Structures are given as structure tokens and as C-alpha cells.
Amino acid sequence: MRIPATILVLCLIVATTGCGGDDDDTAAAPLTTGGDSVETPVAVDSSTPADAASAWSWPDDIVIAMAHIGQQEFEPAQSIVDAYRAAHPDDPAGTFCAGLILHKQKQYADALPLLEDGWMPGRNDGALHFIGWCRYYLGDLNGAIEAFDAHLDVDQFAVDSLYGSGIAILEKGEPLVARLRFQDAINRDKRKHGGESSPAVAKAYLRLGEMDLADGQYDQAIDNLTQCLLLDERLVPAYFALSQVYARTGDEDQAEHYRAQYEAMQAQRESTGGIQP
Amino acid sequence: MKSRGIMLIMCFTLIACSDQRDADVEPGNQPTTNASPVAAVDDNDVTPFVLTDVTEASGLQFTMTSGRMPSTQILEVKGGGIGLIDYDNDGDLDVFVPNGATLDDPTNGPGCRLFENEGDLTFRDASVDAGITLRRWAIGVTVADVDNDGFDDLYVTCYGPNALLRNTGDGRFEDVTDSAGVGHPGWSTASSFGDIDADGDLDLYVVNYLEFDVNAPPPKTTFLGTEVFAGPRGLPGASDALYRNRGDGTFEDITAPSGVADVPPSYGLGAIMLDFDRDGRTDIYVGNDSMRNFLFTAQDDGTFRDVGGISGIGSDGGGANQATMGIAIADVDGNGLPDVLTTNFASDTNTLHLNADGRFFDDGTKRYGLGMISRPYLGWACGLYDFDHDGDEDVLILNGHVYPHASMSLMNSDYLQPPLLFERESNRFVRVLPDDARPWLDARHCDRGAAFGDLDGDGDIDVVVTELNGPIRVLRNDGASGAWLMIEPEQPLGCEITVTVGETMLRRWIVSGTSFLSSSEQAAHVAWRTGEDQVRIDVTWPDGETATMHDVSANQRVRVSRPGQSARGR
Numbered sequence: 062m063r064i065p066a067t068i069l070v071l072c073l074i075v076a077t078t079g080c081g082g083d084d085d086d087t088a089a090a091p092l093t094t095g096g097d098s099v100e101t102p103v104a105v106d107s108s109t110p111a112d113a114a115s116a117w118s119w120p121d122d123i124v125i126a127m128a129h130i131g132q133q134e135f136e137p138a139q140s141i142v143d144a145y146r147a148a149h150p151d152d153p154a155g156t157f158c159a160g161l162i163l164h165k166q167k168q169y170a171d172a173l174p175l176l177e178d179g180w181m182p183g184r185n186d187g188a189l190h191f192i193g194w195c196r197y198y199l200g201d202l203n204g205a206i207e208a209f210d211a212h213l214d215v216d217q218f219a220v221d222s223l224y225g226s227g228i229a230i231l232e233k234g235e236p237l238v239a240r241l242r243f244q245d246a247i248n249r250d251k252r253k254h255g256g257e258s259s260p261a262v263a264k265a266y267l268r269l270g271e272m273d274l275a276d277g278q279y280d281q282a283i284d285n286l287t288q289c290l291l292l293d294e295r296l297v298p299a300y301f302a303l304s305q306v307y308a309r310t311g312d313e314d315q316a317e318h319y320r321a322q323y324e325a326m327q328a329q330r331e332s333t334g335g336i337q338p
Numbered sequence: 339m340k341s342r343g344i345m346l347i348m349c350f351t352l353i354a355c356s357d358q359r360d361a362d363v364e365p366g367n368q369p370t371t372n373a374s375p376v377a378a379v380d381d382n383d384v385t386p387f388v389l390t391d392v393t394e395a396s397g398l399q400f401t402m403t404s405g406r407m408p409s410t411q412i413l414e415v416k417g418g419g420i421g422l423i424d425y426d427n428d429g430d431l432d433v434f435v436p437n438g439a440t441l442d443d444p445t446n447g448p449g450c451r452l453f454e455n456e457g458d459l460t461f462r463d464a465s466v467d468a469g470i471t472l473r474r475w476a477i478g479v480t481v482a483d484v485d486n487d488g489f490d491d492l493y494v495t496c497y498g499p500n501a502l503l504r505n506t507g508d509g510r511f512e513d514v515t516d517s518a519g520v521g522h523p524g525w526s527t528a529s530s531f532g533d534i535d536a537d538g539d540l541d542l543y544v545v546n547y548l549e550f551d552v553n554a555p556p557p558k559t560t561f562l563g564t565e566v567f568a569g570p571r572g573l574p575g576a577s578d579a580l581y582r583n584r585g586d587g588t589f590e591d592i593t594a595p596s597g598v599a600d601v602p603p604s605y606g607l608g609a610i611m612l613d614f615d616r617d618g619r620t621d622i623y624v625g626n627d628s629m630r631n632f633l634f635t636a637q638d639d640g641t642f643r644d645v646g647g648i649s650g651i652g653s654d655g656g657g658a659n660q661a662t663m664g665i666a667i668a669d670v671d672g673n674g675l676p677d678v679l680t681t682n683f684a685s686d687t688n689t690l691h692l693n694a695d696g697r698f699f700d701d702g703t704k705r706y707g708l709g710m711i712s713r714p715y716l717g718w719a720c721g722l723y724d725f726d727h728d729g730d731e732d733v734l735i736l737n738g739h740v741y742p743h744a745s746m747s748l749m750n751s752d753y754l755q756p757p758l759l760f761e762r763e764s765n766r767f768v769r770v771l772p773d774d775a776r777p778w779l780d781a782r783h784c785d786r787g788a789a790f791g792d793l794d795g796d797g798d799i800d801v802v803v804t805e806l807n808g809p810i811r812v813l814r815n816d817g818a819s820g821a822w823l824m825i826e827p828e829q830p831l832g833c834e835i836t837v838t839v840g841e842t843m844l845r846r847w848i849v850s851g852t853s854f855l856s857s858s859e860q861a862a863h864v865a866w867r868t869g870e871d872q873v874r875i876d877v878t879w880p881d882g883e884t885a886t887m888h889d890v891s892a893n894q895r896v897r898v899s900r901p902g903q904s905a906r907g908r
Contacts, residue, residue, distance in 0.1 A: 168747065168750065170747060170750055199750070200711045200714060231704050232710050300657070301656060305698070327659070
């Protein structure tokens with residue numbers, strides 16, 4: 062199979078920097094997690110330590126496997142990685158890729174040790190991003206924050222990991238700290254791109270809006286949630302939250318407007334719960 | 339509490355007043371207590387959250403049936419609940435077991451059981467003596483005094499017609515299902531009683547799951563790449579039913595005219611009837627598997643309107659529908675309104691719905707620390723109780739998967755799972771981890787139901803747990819210290835109880851349908867460690883009638899009669 066050059070480039074970027082939006086709490090239709098996020102164009106900043114390893118390059122087989130992952134073709138990716146690991150059992154690149162395949166299929170328990178073993182400091186620090194989300198979904202909040210922060214230590218513009226740490230911190234019951242993290246993610250992304258383009262930024266706005274809603278700061282909630290949808294109109298929770306905000310402010314028309322959109326998208330959304338897929 | 343204090347006989351002055359709307363208090367109808375307080379256990383003697391498995395010593399050794407293992411159809415995996423009932427009115431809690439059957443003969447299983455508490459936390463099988471002969475596939479049970487005769491009755495939900503077992507008052511039950519008109523066919527899971535029309539008797543909401551024919555089971559499907567039995571998605575859901583108690587031993591099916599049928603057929607697994615918005619009318623909350631939950635609020639004309647979606651309680655805070663299994667109620671955020679904790683499927687979180695103002699609910703799961711920590715677990719029964727008597731409610735959740743081959747590798751969740759216990763610490767729930775003193779927290783089971791109540795009469799909350807095709811477990815609470823009260827209002831369901839301890843108000847609601855498929859003790863349990871030994875109790879019945887008791891001593895059961903009872907002809 063021929064892999065488009067753009068996908069190859071993006072895969073390498075993801076492998077080295079991580080990617081935004083790996084929390085499936087906010088999954089839209091189609092899901093923003095999984096393969097979609099692999100295609101997220103997150104540039105490698107020249108100041109990151111990843112550059113220090115420029116002499117090193119990803120093995121060709123792994124590049125091809127990652128391209129398959131990017132297209133959610135997990136079986137061919139797995140075959141390639143299995144063969145590579147059999148031939149190169151000590152190469153962390155294969156281990157990392159094996160972990161990434163499992164991570165993208167939400168098999169976090171099995172993915173985690175592979176990602177941890179496959180992290181090559183200075184080469185694929187984006188692994189820390191995936192390690193963070195694995196730990197988060199396995200309930201290890203402190204471990205998740207540790208991984209996200211470690212990623213930020215080597216890449217100050219890893220806004221996806223900044224967002225991830227905010228989510229984990231929110232879960233730990235520190236909403237004020239989480240709020241600062243989300244705001245910081247937005248600000249760093251602006252500095253990085255001169256605009257708001259990372260998927261994690263849309264979700265940062267979403268989380269800020271949800272927190273505003275819970276705090277009764279309805280005008281602020283509307284601002285943040287609206288901004289969220291401007292960046293990513295597929296984020297179902299934003300429609301839901303806006304319907305809640307407007308219902309609480311007595312604006313029935315707007316509440317119904319967003320509620321209708323939420324329900325239409327909800328019908329298509331893949332639920333994270335339920336006995337059956 | 340293993341090291342119980344010496345029973346003290348204390349006399350105290352009861353100053354009761356009532357504020358009922360429609361009747362005067364008559365002499366002899368004032369609130370009363372049983373005047374037999376028990377001393378609180380010294381704090382220094384007790385390690386909190388020690389629940390000792392006393393199943394063997396209790397004699398309540400019974401293995402429940404819910405199909406065969408490993409489960410091959412969805413009908414087999416719900417397991418069964420359990421009910422606490424003082425059927426003989428001797429002052430202690432007996433245990434009713436709604437037992438299932440097998441796919442090859444769902445109408446003729448080993449039969450339900452009734453175990454009589456002989457007073458010292460030992461039980462004897464009283465099923466035959468009590469006339470318990472129900473053998474069809476039973477799943478859930480709700481305890482309620484349906485005919486207001488002072489003896490609690492049993493409503494058993496089944497795969498097949500449900501059963502209303504009337505307590506005749508002489509230690510026996512008679513099946514009055516047909517004459518009462520509540521033998522709902524199909525697959526019912528749970529039920530709840532509450533007084534929706536404020537006429538003083540209990541109406542009935544029946545929760546139905548889905549259409550399933552054992553003779554034509556659906557083909558298997560896949561979940562996360564693994565072949566599994568089908569359902570609930572892909573199978574037709576079932577509509578619930580609402581029955582109005584006519585007060586003469588019969589019920590009227592008001593499902594359609596009441597408005598509760600104005601929602602799509604659903605995969606219901608639980609319901610509670612409670613006045614969520616404190617407007618004096620009983621509302622109905624329904625927990626559904628794999629779809630949005632319902633909140634039916636009572637309208638001025640006596641009908642109900644589903645506001646589950648609008649209010650925010652129908653889904654999680656992101657608008658995602660969940661697979662709700664169990665339900666627990668408490669005022670978690672201290673605003674005086676009932677909040678709702680639901681247990682859900684694995685790879686999802688349990689969810690804490692905070693009642694903001696009676697109209698809207700906020701998702702407080704993350705804020706209170708109950709989110710991601712629950713994600714590897716598939717939760718069923720749950721309870722919000724003050725297990726350690728420190729003045730706030732803790733959370734106990736029983737877990738276990740439905741797919742026999744579930745593992746962390748395949749599904750991020752194991753088949754056998756430990757319980758989750760969270761201690762309330764300030765504004766968070768903090769998981770209590772197993773240790774040498776608490777091995778029960780490390781024991782992995784495939785749990786389903788649980789009923790909460792004071793089985794041994796020492797003032798703390800014990801637990802009876804059911805496991806899928808496993809033995810019932812009796813967990814005696816040996817980890818509670820501090821002052822306590824167990825408040826038993828007459829006609830308890832739907833009552834709101836407020837206990838004022840110094841400057842602190844402790845609020846409770848007595849609701850049927852909490853936990854999962856089970857029926858817990860219908861009393862309000864409160865505890866505290868502030869040193870106060872005289873407290874005030876306020877009780878509000880669903881119809882607005884109230885009673886107040888001043889200067890109530892700690893460490894006793896308190897019975898509160900309805901002030902207007904005789905005037906109302908009950």
C-alpha cells in the first residue's frame with residue numbers, strides 16, 4: 062500500500078510530539094480521538110530536545126505502521142510491528158509503536174507498559190502524552206500528571222499535554238489550578254501558532270465553559286463554549302453545555318436551539334458506556 | 339460494631355410538636371421513641387470501615403441462581419437484588435432473596451427465600467413457614483407496606499409476571515398479584531413505591547428492561563473485538579408502568595394517562611420516587627441502561643413530564659448517555675436537596691448529579707473525586723451512608739463485569755472486581771484502600787445487589803451483598819464509632835428527615851429503589867462526633883405533614899408517628 066507523504070510526515074510528528082484530544086470524554090461524531098487526532102498537524106518546535114536527536118530516524122517499517130495507525134488500519138499496522146519486533150526485539154521504536162496501536166484502540170492497560178518501555182527520551186517524547194492518557198484512563202491521576210508534565214518539560218508548546226494535565230488536575234479536585242492550565246494551553250497555542258489551532262485548545266475552551274456553568278458564570282460560559290465550537294464544531298458536549306446555560310438563564314429559544322443540535326449529534330455519537338457498542 | 343457498649347436505659351423528655359396541614363395531633367399520636375439507647379463506641383476502640391464477613395456464622399448461607407456460569411445471554415447477567423424487611427415486626431431486619439432460575443426453565447427455579455433474623459445476627463430459613471413459594475425467575479424486590487396495615491409487604495420483579503406478596507401479619511405472605519392488578523408481564527428489573535397523589539397510600543412504579551425470549555435468543559455480537567451475547571442495544575426496549583394504589587387492595591394502571599409513557603421504550607434498571615424539587619409532589623427518577631435517564635416531575639394536574647434531558651440529570655455532564663445500574667441518594671453538597679449518585683458501565687465513570695435548585699443538576703463527579711477512579715469498574719449496587727459515624731456519608735459501590743471473559747487487556751476491566759469504598763473528607767470522596775484490617779476491600783467478586791441496614795441493632799450500617807450465581811455475603815460493620823440515631827417514621831417512604839446537631843443539619847431521605855434491585859432498611863441513619871448528646875429531629879412526609887422532636891438523646895432508634903394519623907383515618 063502506498064502511503065501519502067503528508068501522512069508519513071504527520072505520523073512522525075505525532076510520534077515525537079504527541080497529539081491533541083486523546084480524551085474520549087469529549088468525543089464528537091465522527092470521533093476526534095483515534096485516527097483523526099493522529100492526522101492533527103502539530104509542528105515540531107525547533108527548540109525542543111527532539112531536535113537534538115535529529116541524527117536518529119524512525120525505521121521505515123515503523124513509519125509505514127504509523128501511517129496505518131493514522132488511518133485506523135490496526136491489523137496491518139500490527140502485522141508490521143509484530144514482524145519488526147521479532148527482528149528487532151530490543152528496539153524501543155517497535156515497542157512504542159505496538160503501544161500506540163493498543164492506545165488507539167483504547168486498550169490502555171496493555172498499551173501503557175509498551176509506551177513506557179518505548180519512550181526514548183529526546184527522540185519520541187510524544188510518548189509521554191500517550192502515557193499520560195493511558196494512566197488517566199486507568200485512574201492513575203498522579204501518574205498522568207507526571208507524564209504530561211514531563212512532556213511539557215521537554216516541549217513547552219505541548220498544549221495537548223497541558224490540557225491533559227488540566228483534566229487530571231480537575232479530576233483531583235483542584236478546579237482553580239485546572240482552570241489555569243486550560244487558560245495556559247490556550248495562551249501557549251496562540252504564541253506558538255499566532256492563532257488557536259490545536260484540537261486541545263477547543264477542548265480547553267470547552268472545559269472552561271463547563272466550569273463556568275457549574276460556577277454560575279453564565280456569560281463567561283457562553284463565551285468559552287461559543288469559542289470552543291468556532292474551533293471545533295463537532296464537540297457534542299459544547300452543544301449540551303450551551304443548552305444548559307441558556308436553559309438556566311431563561312432563554313428558552315437558545316436553549317432549544319442548542320438542545321436540538323446536541324440531540325442530533327448525540328444520536329450519531331458513539332457512546333463510551335453501555336453494555337453493547 | 340463488635341465491641342458494643344453497654345446498653346443504657348435512658349429516660350428523656352420528649353417534646354414533640356407538629357405542623358401538619360390537615361389534622362391536629364391527638365394524644366397518643368405524638369412521635370415516640372423506643373427509649374432504649376445504646377452507648378456509642380469510643381473512638382479509640384475502632385478502626386473505621388472494617389466490615390467483617392460474618393456470613394458463615396450468621397447462617398445466611400445461600401447461593402443465588404441467575405442462569406448458569408459462564409453467562410451466555412443477557413438475561414443471566416443482571417443477577418438479583420436483596421431485601422431487608424422486618425416481616426414479623428419483632429424489631430430486627432429479616433432478609434428476602436429474590437432468586438432467579440435458568441434459561442431452560444425460567445418459570446421454575448430453586449425459588450425465592452425468606453431468612454428470619456433470630457435477633458443475634460443469625461438467620462434461619464423461614465421460607466416454608468412464611469409461605470414463600472415463588473419460583474419463577476425473580477430479579478428484584480421492594481419492601482413497602484402497600485395496604486397500610488403496619489406489616490411490610492414484598493413486590494418482586496421477575497422475568498415473567500411480577501408478584502405482590504402481602505404480609506398477612508401472622509408470619510406469612512399471600513400472593514395477591516392478580517387481585518391487586520400489578521402482575522406486569524415481561525422482564526421487570528426494579529420497582530419503587532411512593533405516594534404520587536398524596537392520598538396516604540403507596541403507588542408503584544415498575545421498571546422494565548427489554549423484550550427477550552429465552553426460546554429465541556438474539557445472535558451474538560461483538561464488543562471491543564470480542565464475541566459477546568447481545569443486548570441491550572439492538573434489542574427492543576420495554577416501557578415502564580405506573581400503578582395508582584386505590585387504597586382498597588387494588589391498583590389502577592395509569593401508565594398512559596400519567597404521562598410516563600411519553601418517552602421511548604427504555605432499558606430500565608432502577609427507579610426512585612422522591613420530591614426532587616421540594617414542591618410537595620413526588621417525582622420519579624429512572625435509571626436506564628445505555629440510554630438517557632428520565633426524571634418525571636409531577637405536574638399540577640397530577641401527570642408527569644420527563645425533564646431528564648433539560649435538567650441535566652439524564653446524562654453525564656458532557657451530555658453522554660450512560661448505562662446506569664445503581665442509584666444512591668444523599669445531600670452531598672449540603673444545599674438541602676437530594677443529589678443522585680449513579681453507577682455505570684466500565685470504561686465510563688460513575689456519576690454524581692448535584693441537585694442545584696430542584697430544576698437543574700450539575701455533574702459533580704470530577705469535583706468530588708468519583709470519576710476516573712471508577713472507570714475500570716462496572717458498578718451496580720451503591721449506598722451513601724455514614725459507615726464510620728463521623729458525620730458525613732461515605733460511598734460504597736459493588737462491582738463486577740457482565741462478560742465472563744472480561745479482562746483489563748480485552749476490555750480495560752476485569753470480570754471479578756473489588757468493591758469501591760470512598761470516605762468523605764471535606765469536599766472530596768477519597769478511596770479507602772484495602773489493608774490488613776480491611777481485607778474485604780480486596781476481595782474480588784462479580785457483585786450485583788446490596789441492601790444496607792442495621793442488621794445487628796448496634797446503630798451502624800451493615801451490608802448484605804449478592805453476587806452473580808454466588809453466595810450471599812453478610813458484612814457486619816465493626817468500624818463505626820461516634821453518636822448515632824436511627825429514625826423510623828411511620829409510613830417512611832418519601833420522608834425527609836433533618837437532624838440538627840448543634841449548628842449542623844444532617845438531612846436524609848427514605849426512598850425505595852436505591853442501590854440495585856434491592857431494598858434497604860427504611861430508616862434514616864445519622865451519626866456525628868461533635869459531642870452533642872441532644873439533637874432535634876424534623877420529619878416531613880410526602881404530603882407535607884411534619885413532626886418535630888426536640889432534645890432527642892443519641893444512640894437509639896426513634897420511631898416517629900404521623901401526628902394526623904387517626905384524624906386521617908389510617
